[in-house]
Amino acid sequence: MRRLVPAVLSATVLLAGCQGGGGGDTTTSNAAFDPSTCQGGTLTVLNQGGITHLDPARLYTSGGGNLPSLLFRTLTTRNRQPGEAGTKPAPDLATDLGTPSDGAKTWTYHLRDGIQFEDGTPITAADVKYGIERSFAPELPGGAPYLRDWLQGAADYQGPYKQPDGITSIETPDEKTIVFKLSKPEGDFPFLATATQFAPVPKAKDTGVDYEKHPISSGPYQVESYEPKKSLVLVRNTHWSTKVDELRYACPDRIEVTSGLDSAVINQRIVTGAGQDANAVTTDGVVGPEQLAQLGTGSELDKRVTRGEFPSTTYLAFNTKKAPFDNPKVREALSYAINRTSVVNALGGSAVVGPSTTFLPPQKALGYQQYDWFPAGDTGAPDKAKQVLAEAGLSNLSIELAYQNDDSEGIGPKVASAIQESFKQAGVTVKLTAIDTGTYRDVTGKPATQPGLSLATWGADWPSGGPFLIPIFDGRQIITAGGNFNLAQYNDPEVNKEIDAINALTDPAAAAARWGALDAKLGKLALVLPLTHEKDVYLYGKNVKNAYADGWRGQLDVARISVK
Amino acid sequence: MIRDLLRDRGFVAGAVIATGMVLVAVTAPLLAALAGQDYTTYHDTLLDSARGGVPIGAFGGISGEHWLGVEPGTGRDLFARLVYGAQVSLGVGIGATVLEVLLGVTVGVAAGLGGRWADAGLSRVIDLVLSVPSLVLAISLLAIVPQDWPRPIILAVVIAVLGWGGTARISRGETLTLRTRDYVAAAQVAGAPWWRVARREILPGLTAPILTYAALLLPTNMVVEAGLSFLGVGVRPPTPSWGQMLSTATTWFRADPAYVFLPGLLLFLTLLSFVLVANGLRRVLDPRQREVLR
Numbered sequence: 036m037r038r039l040v041p042a043v044l045s046a047t048v049l050l051a052g053c054q055g056g057g058g059g060d061t062t063t064s065n066a067a068f069d070p071s072t073c074q075g076g077t078l079t080v081l082n083q084g085g086i087t088h089l090d091p092a093r094l095y096t097s098g099g100g101n102l103p104s105l106l107f108r109t110l111t112t113r114n115r116q117p118g119e120a121g122t123k124p125a126p127d128l129a130t131d132l133g134t135p136s137d138g139a140k141t142w143t144y145h146l147r148d149g150i151q152f153e154d155g156t157p158i159t160a161a162d163v164k165y166g167i168e169r170s171f172a173p174e175l176p177g178g179a180p181y182l183r184d185w186l187q188g189a190a191d192y193q194g195p196y197k198q199p200d201g202i203t204s205i206e207t208p209d210e211k212t213i214v215f216k217l218s219k220p221e222g223d224f225p226f227l228a229t230a231t232q233f234a235p236v237p238k239a240k241d242t243g244v245d246y247e248k249h250p251i252s253s254g255p256y257q258v259e260s261y262e263p264k265k266s267l268v269l270v271r272n273t274h275w276s277t278k279v280d281e282l283r284y285a286c287p288d289r290i291e292v293t294s295g296l297d298s299a300v301i302n303q304r305i306v307t308g309a310g311q312d313a314n315a316v317t318t319d320g321v322v323g324p325e326q327l328a329q330l331g332t333g334s335e336l337d338k339r340v341t342r343g344e345f346p347s348t349t350y351l352a353f354n355t356k357k358a359p360f361d362n363p364k365v366r367e368a369l370s371y372a373i374n375r376t377s378v379v380n381a382l383g384g385s386a387v388v389g390p391s392t393t394f395l396p397p398q399k400a401l402g403y404q405q406y407d408w409f410p411a412g413d414t415g416a417p418d419k420a421k422q423v424l425a426e427a428g429l430s431n432l433s434i435e436l437a438y439q440n441d442d443s444e445g446i447g448p449k450v451a452s453a454i455q456e457s458f459k460q461a462g463v464t465v466k467l468t469a470i471d472t473g474t475y476r477d478v479t480g481k482p483a484t485q486p487g488l489s490l491a492t493w494g495a496d497w498p499s500g501g502p503f504l505i506p507i508f509d510g511r512q513i514i515t516a517g518g519n520f521n522l523a524q525y526n527d528p529e530v531n532k533e534i535d536a537i538n539a540l541t542d543p544a545a546a547a548a549r550w551g552a553l554d555a556k557l558g559k560l561a562l563v564l565p566l567t568h569e570k571d572v573y574l575y576g577k578n579v580k581n582a583y584a585d586g587w588r589g590q591l592d593v594a595r596i597s598v599k
Numbered sequence: 600m601i602r603d604l605l606r607d608r609g610f611v612a613g614a615v616i617a618t619g620m621v622l623v624a625v626t627a628p629l630l631a632a633l634a635g636q637d638y639t640t641y642h643d644t645l646l647d648s649a650r651g652g653v654p655i656g657a658f659g660g661i662s663g664e665h666w667l668g669v670e671p672g673t674g675r676d677l678f679a680r681l682v683y684g685a686q687v688s689l690g691v692g693i694g695a696t697v698l699e700v701l702l703g704v705t706v707g708v709a710a711g712l713g714g715r716w717a718d719a720g721l722s723r724v725i726d727l728v729l730s731v732p733s734l735v736l737a738i739s740l741l742a743i744v745p746q747d748w749p750r751p752i753i754l755a756v757v758i759a760v761l762g763w764g765g766t767a768r769i770s771r772g773e774t775l776t777l778r779t780r781d782y783v784a785a786a787q788v789a790g791a792p793w794w795r796v797a798r799r800e801i802l803p804g805l806t807a808p809i810l811t812y813a814a815l816l817l818p819t820n821m822v823v824e825a826g827l828s829f830l831g832v833g834v835r836p837p838t839p840s841w842g843q844m845l846s847t848a849t850t851w852f853r854a855d856p857a858y859v860f861l862p863g864l865l866l867f868l869t870l871l872s873f874v875l876v877a878n879g880l881r882r883v884l885d886p887r888q889r890e891v892l893r
Contacts, residue, residue, distance in 0.1 A: 325854050328651060377674075379648060383651055384648040455836075467835060
């Protein structure tokens with residue numbers, strides 16, 4: 036499923052149809068749940084998207100449906116909590132979140148004691164360094180691109196197979212210490228250190244592209260069998276214990292993952308809960324209308340639901356280099372005209388998406404600040420839109436809208452039709468241009484071929500304003516060769532300077548406030564037309580306990596679920 | 600002959616339904632106007648958004664304003680969408696069938712009347728058309744066709760281009776039989792040019808089998824159109840088609856059964872009616888079947 040799209044969007048693409056979550060109202064924690072006695076049983080995971088490559092170098096930040104972190108411990112990890120607490124990183128292999136120095140350009144980590152691979156070999160700082168170096172190998176593509184950009188002198192590094200000398204800006208002064216030297220200040224480094232590229236890999240066991248057949252585990256489980264995209268069976272790793280890992284409870288003795296299922300099938304199986312399905316969860320099969328119609332009716336199903344929010348925005352991208360969208364009045368008029376209620380309904384209703392007037396989704400960790408510069412109300416303000424257009428001397432406007440030819444990623448014909456209809460109310464004729472989902476990003480991500488108006492989604496690689504705003508609004512990120520995400524093609528040196536300044540902050544709260552202010556400032560320019568943000572509703576089996584959506588990705592946290 | 604047909608109750612029922620459907624398709628704008636609805640306007644207030652966007656009210660939100668309820672997820676009027684959907688389903692089906700018959704009969708008769716080499720060559724072409732996996736090819740063709748080309752016409756052409764093999768083969772076979780008849784031979788000996796032989800002597804003899812076959816082709820073509828729309832390569836939104844409606848309905852069949860039921864029922868009735876008509880025609884026009892009828 037993962038396409039060669041080296042950016043944040045792939046997070047959403049990867050778990051196509053799966054929507055994440057991370058928000059607040061999770062109330063499913065069982066009062067009687069005790070992590071010390073939860074061990075036993077077999078957990079079944081029924082998923083849509085399978086794991087294409089079970090290699091820590093090749094997994095994207097949010098890829099793998101929350102399963103990779105059962106195998107790969109990283110320097111830091113997602114704090115395994117629902118709601119806002121879950122949007123923070125927590126130390127995992129390292130003793131803390133890292134010590135910044137030199138104005139957040141140097142980050143130092145110390146490994147904790149007693150950590151071992153599944154074969155009993157102690158994990159050293161060199162193993163972590165080697166794991167990162169592997170992720171630079173062109174043979175192992177797929178990981179997030181940040182390290183190549185951030186690490187000093189790593190831009191052209193080709194991985195340890197071709198350049199065994201390694202990356203000099205990662206230093207391991209002793210077995211327990213690892214130091215990263217960055218080319219610019221990056222206050223978000225502890226967030227990036229949760230990515231699987233930061234998982235240790237023993238050099239002696241590395242078999243290159245075949246490593247994914249049996250990656251060496253540092254987490255509570257190890258691989259018994261793995262078939263790409265189809266199945267994964269995990270059994271206990273006897274060299275892991277809760278003494279060296281307080282975050283993962285690792286309750287089930289065995290975890291069986293089946294992928295490639297239809298989301299309707301997954302949810303129907305979980306609702307019915309026959310046989311082993313009573314122990315089933317899904318980390319990417321968000322409920323459909325069938326189950327939503329049953330929820331909230333006081334049925335037994337109401338007790339088997341968890342809600343989360345993945346920071347993700349669906350929006351209309353204006354190409355401000357193309358007429359008529361170079362005219363701010365046009366962008367403003369369309370912002371007034373949009374009927375977000377029909378977009379919400381097209382995407383599955385208010386249970387799974389919410390209307391957005393801001394580009395940042397409503398998570399505090401991202402620095403969300405409420406604003407609505409072009410009030411369209413719930414169902415659009417066509418009269419106001421007409422007035423703006425008339426003032427600009429543009430009546431009978433006719434525009435084209437590019438969208439994906441299927442609805443799997445939520446930017447398909449359903450949403451496009453809803454938008455077409457809502458702009459029609461404002462006297463704007465929309466011609467729909469479907470682009471094959473497989474090539475959609477290639478067409479829109481290349482300024483030369485980018486349509487004037489296209490549907491887009493953006494999901495955060497980690498819960499912070501930076502990865503949400505930088506690729507979209509940093510003028511230095513306009514990539515003409517393809518893979519561009521700054522679809523407005525907006526380049527303001529002032530904004531770029533502010534981005535650099537926020538990146539240097541190591542206090543997430545201070546950074547969040549500035550990201551929010553930046554978003555509000557950019558919003559006034561109507562460079563994008565925010566439509567909706569994602570909400571997630573997941574069902575789980577009758578025997579499943581302590582199931583909740585984590586605050587980071589909004590998916591069920593498999594590391595804490597029990598089936599005993 | 601007409602009397603024979605009218606005695607066949609299946610044919611009569613089929614003909615009535617089929618005529619009704621064609622009338623509905625032709626008068627779709629009128630019917631929608633009569634209902635005071637159009638097929639594009641969204642009615643968000645008629646949907647229960649928290650429940651995924653199911654229509655509020657019984658049986659898909661049936662009301663005095665929305666005679667057959669509204670579409671889940673959008674609130675568009677279902678009656679208007681169904682009658683306009685008939686235009687696409689029937690239009691594409693009939694268009695494709697007419698094209699197939701034109702193409703198939705031309706090639707078939709040419710092969711049957713032409714010399715050995717013409718026959719061999721054209722027959723291989725017919726074999727080729729018959730052996731092509733048409734659905735796969737149709738999907739690929741429709742995916743690469745420029746989007747501003749009129750979609751229903753493209754659909755009809757693609758379906759016809761991939762589906763004229765059967766008609767051609769039947770026409771060729773019939774032509775080969777007919778050309779051995781004395782009156783055809785007489786015309787040929789008299790020096791009539793081949794195109795006159797084809798028009799005057801062969802075509803009248805082909806009418807019965809081809810008419811019957813075409814009546815059976817029509818529902819097949821409608822199913823193909825529904826299938827292509829179901830797969831997302833049919834008509835573009837917001838144009839409705841029954842196949843496309845069935846496709847969206849698959850996710851709603853428990854939450855809003857009415858939405859699956861209505862387009863499904865219409866498609867079923869239309870297909871059944873054409874099959875009944877075809878059967879009736881076949882019985883009456885085919886002498887061997889006439890015995891069975893009595």
